[in-house]
Structures are given as C-alpha cells and as structure tokens.
Amino acid sequence: MGRDEKVFEDAEAFKPERWLRRKDVTLTEAAEAFSSIPFGFGTRMCLGRRIAELELHLLLARIVQQFEISYSPDAEDVEPLMRSVTIPDRALRVQFVDRKSVIN
Numbered sequence: 001m002g003r004d005e006k007v008f009e010d011a012e013a014f015k016p017e018r019w020l021r022r023k024d025v026t027l028t029e030a031a032e033a034f035s036s037i038p039f040g041f042g043t044r045m046c047l048g049r050r051i052a053e054l055e056l057h058l059l060l061a062r063i064v065q066q067f068e069i070s071y072s073p074d075a076e077d078v079e080p081l082m083r084s085v086t087i088p089d090r091a092l093r094v095q096f097v098d099r100k101s102v103i104n
Contacts, residue, residue: 038085067096 005011008018039046046052063069072093081089 063096066099068099070095070097 039049039052072095075093076090078088078090078092080086
C-alpha cells in the first residue's frame with residue numbers, strides 16, 4: 001500500500017513527512033496509518049514485536065562495532081524492488097572489513 005497512488009499522492013516520491021500524523025484526521029480514518037503493519041495491530045498484534053525490534057537493534061550495533069561497512073564505488077546503483085518487503089533489484093556488493101584487522 002505504501003506505493004499505491006489511491007492512498008498516497010505521488011506515491012513513488014520520497015516524502016517521509018507523509019507518515020506524520022495529521023491533527024485534523026483521526027488515526028482510524030487515515031488510510032496511510034494502516035498501509036504498513038508488519039506485526040499486526042491492536043489486540044492481535046504480535047507478542048514478539050518488541051523482542052524482534054530489540055534483537056535487530058542489537059544485531060546492527062554489533063555489526064557496526066565489529067566491521068567497517070563499505071559499498072564499492074565502482075558498483076552499479078541498486079534500486080528498491082517491492083515484494084511484500086523492500087528488497088534490492090540485484091545482489092549487493094557490500095564489504096565487511098573486520099575492524100580488528102584495520103586497527104593493527
């Protein structure tokens with residue numbers, strides 16, 4: 001729904017402000033409020049949501065602590081592709097260099 005022109009005007013454009021809540025519209029009336037709910041909503045929301053989010057934050061922190069992450073400057077540009085979740089349209093050529101070997 002995030003790229004549906006019926007829900008969002010100019011849906012393909014990068015406009016992060018579209019996710020801000022408007023004071024003149026109640027949350028249940030705003031279609032954009034429910035355009036991305038991967039963990040469900042309300043009483044049937046996933047119980048593990050907070051744990052999953054915490055684990056993702058911890059994983060990202062560990063990766064940044066232990067590796068220098070770089071994208072090859074001569075690599076092709078990668079575009080997003082929507083398939084229920086956003087994925088790259090081709091393989092990424094990302095390099096993870098162990099920070100311990102960079103320091104020594």
